[in-house]
Amino acid sequence: MDTSPLPKPNFLIETKRLSKSFGDRPAVDQVDLRVGAGEIFGLIGPNGAGKSTLIKMLTTLLPPTSGDAFIAGFDLRRQSRDVRAAIGYVPQLVSADGALTGYENLLLSARLYLIPRSERAARIKEALEMTGLTEAADRLAQHYSGGMLRRLEIAQSTLHRPRLLVMDEPTVGLDPVARDMVWDHVRDLRARLGTTILLTTHVMQEVDALCDKVGILHRGKLVESGTPAELKASIGPKATLDDVFAAVAGKEADASGDYRDIRQTRRSAVSG
Structure with missing residues (x-):
C-alpha cells in the first residue's frame, strides 16, 4: 500500500483514502475528495452514508482511522490547531x-476565536449587518425565528473570516422564506469574502440552487462527483438530482438510518 504523504494540495480540501471505522464497521471508506477554493460543494447521500462522520473528521472532531487530508494547506493530523483556525x-x-442576546453570542464567539479586542466591535457590527440581524442584536436568541437563529450561527462561525465554512444540514426545519434567506447569505459570503463552503443536505433543490459541485456518498464511499448538470446528464436529458440520488442509493435510501439518526434529524427540525 502507498504510504507516501499527501503533497501540499492545490485545493482547499483534499483527502486521500480518508477512512473512519467504528469497530469492524467502516463509516467512511477511502474517500478521495477535492474542493477548490471559492467553491460551494454539496455532499449528499442517504442517512448512514457517512456524511456526518466525514464532516466531523474534516473539522477535527473525529480522528481518522487511516488516510490523509489537507484543509487550507494544513495537514489534518499534524496541524489540527491550524485547521481549526x-x-x-x-x-x-x-x-x-438562547439565554444570550444575538450580540452577546457574537461577542462570546469573538473571544473564543481570539479576535483582538480592538477589532471585535467592528467585526460584530459587520456580521450583524451581513446577516440582517442588526435590529435584533439585543434580543435574546431564544426569541429568534428558525431562520434568524441559523443566520446568527453562520455569523458566529464566520467572525474570524475562515477560508472554509462547513455546514451540516443548514436549512433543516426552516420554512421556504427562511431557507431562501440562508441561501442568499451563503452566496453573499462567497461573493464578499471568497469563502469556500462545504455543506451536507438532503434537499436536492438546495444543491441545484447553491452548489458548484456535488459529491454523493453511499455506504461510506464517494461514488459520484461533478457539477449538478454533469450528474443529471449522466442519467438522462430530463433527469433531476432526485433521479441521480435514486439511481445511486436505490431502495436502500428508504431503509437507511437507524433510530439515533432519525431522532437527531427530528430534534434538529424541531429546534429550528
Missing part, C-alpha cells in the same frame, strides 16, 4: 445560546 463550522443542532 482556518474553518468555521455550523452543526445541525442549535449552537447559539
Whole structure:
C-alpha cells in the first residue's frame, strides 16, 4: 500500500483514502475528495452514508482511522490547531445560546476565536449587518425565528473570516422564506469574502440552487462527483438530482438510518 504523504494540495480540501471505522464497521471508506477554493460543494447521500462522520473528521472532531487530508494547506493530523483556525463550522443542532442576546453570542464567539479586542466591535457590527440581524442584536436568541437563529450561527462561525465554512444540514426545519434567506447569505459570503463552503443536505433543490459541485456518498464511499448538470446528464436529458440520488442509493435510501439518526434529524427540525 502507498504510504507516501499527501503533497501540499492545490485545493482547499483534499483527502486521500480518508477512512473512519467504528469497530469492524467502516463509516467512511477511502474517500478521495477535492474542493477548490471559492467553491460551494454539496455532499449528499442517504442517512448512514457517512456524511456526518466525514464532516466531523474534516473539522477535527473525529480522528481518522487511516488516510490523509489537507484543509487550507494544513495537514489534518499534524496541524489540527491550524485547521481549526482556518474553518468555521455550523452543526445541525442549535449552537447559539438562547439565554444570550444575538450580540452577546457574537461577542462570546469573538473571544473564543481570539479576535483582538480592538477589532471585535467592528467585526460584530459587520456580521450583524451581513446577516440582517442588526435590529435584533439585543434580543435574546431564544426569541429568534428558525431562520434568524441559523443566520446568527453562520455569523458566529464566520467572525474570524475562515477560508472554509462547513455546514451540516443548514436549512433543516426552516420554512421556504427562511431557507431562501440562508441561501442568499451563503452566496453573499462567497461573493464578499471568497469563502469556500462545504455543506451536507438532503434537499436536492438546495444543491441545484447553491452548489458548484456535488459529491454523493453511499455506504461510506464517494461514488459520484461533478457539477449538478454533469450528474443529471449522466442519467438522462430530463433527469433531476432526485433521479441521480435514486439511481445511486436505490431502495436502500428508504431503509437507511437507524433510530439515533432519525431522532437527531427530528430534534434538529424541531429546534429550528
